Amino acid sequence: MDILDLTGIDLSKEAPECEPERQFYFIAKARELLHEKEREAGRKLTFCVTTFGCQMNARDSEKLTGILEQIGYVEEENEEKADFVVFNTCTVRENANQRVYGRLGQLKRIKKKNPHMLIALCGCMMQEPEVVEKLKQSYRFVDLIFGTHNIFKFAELTVVCLESGRMVIDIWKDTDKIVENLPSERKFPFKSGVNIMFGCNNFCSYCIVPYVRGRERSRTPEAIIAEIEKLVADGVVEVMLLGQNVNSYGKTLDTPITFAQLLKRIEQIEGLQRIRFMTSHPKDLSDELIEVMAHSKKICRHLHLPVQSGSSRILQKMNRRYTKEQYLALVEKLKIAIPDISLTTDIIVGFPGETEEDFADTLDIVRKVRFDSAFTFIYSKRTGTPAAVMKEQVPEETVKKRFDRLLTEVQEIAKEVCSIHKGTVQTVLVESVNEQDPSLMTGRLSNNLLVHFPASSSVIGQLKEVKLTECKGFYYIGELV
Ligand code: 5AD
Ligand code: SF4
Secondary structure, three states: OOEEEOOOOOOOOOOOOOOOHHHHHHHHHHHHHHHHHHHHHOOOOEEEEEEOOOHHHHHHHHHHHHHHHHHOOEEOOOOOOOOEEEEEEOOOOHHHHHHHHHHHHHHHHHHHHOOOOEEEEEEHHHHOHHHHHHHHHHOOOOOEEEOOOOHHHHHHHHHHHHHHOOEEEEOOOOOOOOOOOOOOOOOOOOEEEEEOEEOOOOOOOOOOHHHHHOOOEEOOHHHHHHHHHHHHHOOOOEEEEEOOOHHHOOOOOOOOOOHHHHHHHHHOOOOOOEEEEEOOOHHHOOHHHHHHHHHOOOEOOEEEOOOEOOOHHHHHHOOOOOOHHHHHHHHHHHHHHOOOOEEEEEEEEOOOOOOHHHHHHHHHHHHHHOOOEEEEEEOOOOOOOHHHHOOOOOOHHHHHHHHHHHHHHHHHHHHHHHHOOOOOEEEEEEEEEOOOOOOEEEEEEOOOOEEEEEOOHHHOOOEEEEEEEEEOOOEEEEEEO
């Protein structure tokens, strides 16, 4: 396949110049092209969007899905049966990249049999020049490659792809543009992610995110509130405010506003019942935010507060800008202000130079905080980050052993912490039918724990009072009150 590199090129003179109008023009155009393809195929054509990685990507995938549905593609769950496959990729750890290459390999075989098939790749991994080079060399059957900064251009790029029949590539290095009001199709009718900011300025030394998601940009409070009001009018009762570091929200706006002030304004939205947010950086978590959380009726009793390591020495090498003692003091303050708060975290094992003593500090902080749950990761070297060139990379064997020890500790504590709610009655948002047993519904507590209880599926999307009768380790069995 020929390659069409669009970086910096204006595609169509007739199309409106301003966004999102321009994308609506291309959605209409893509619809016409799709009709032609459907006539050739003698059937409707389908799409499948597969998401790798975090909640931010999940939200982006809802936007891609919204655009594909507006064009007229029909959703198909099995990517091997779909005519338009989109991989929204993640590159935070090397194994995320490997999974994408693996899945692409399988699709190559299938694409040979389906002449209508298109394959698009987007997301964080595409912001790495080595990845795009590798795709150009060895994955020539891919039709469209774009990145994190121009996801709003998906309709336009789809048109070029359909018209040219060539491999289309459009990667932007960075952007200060935020395009509002594009279509999006929610996975759940009753809850939704809402981006409040994009990018990250922290440059933790192990992390690739600031390089692939660019500099921090906040949406205006007006745009965020208008979006949430629209969602609520459409049946949403819970929102998850999304940003790499929500605590620094609003600092770069023309009229600066703090994250706590934004929360207060969102709390006023009538009909909205629950507010969640992620992720919080410990260095920026203000007293004002703790105060607002403590007094709020809508903000959930859950805080995801990545600690990454318990060793102040390693934290400094990670460029996290807090010490073990400062993190512990913050946790103390949170627990006093909000006694029923659930704390979850991310921990990296095997950061360059991590000694047995440093690791002991990580175990120690885990025992002191007693996290409700923790995501544990083996350090993954990301080319281009400062940590990748640090000496003293820890041998794989040592890391693996430490990882297993940490996981055991984290799980034992989480089980104990989870069990303290036994016998209480809690408000849950009923989210789905239980996968194993369709007579049970699955609901989420304010503190993010799940409970399974007998009920009919008519209660999905509602807030219900549920008694937690039995603790099963990391989740509960309950009954409607
Ligand atoms: N290696 C391992 N884990 C990482 N994370 C980010 N970068 C890396 C890396 N290079 C983890 C951090 C972060 C979470 C989203 O992913 O713990 O909080
Ligand atoms: Fe990565 Fe640190 Fe930014 Fe989180 S805060 S995205 S870990 S650089």
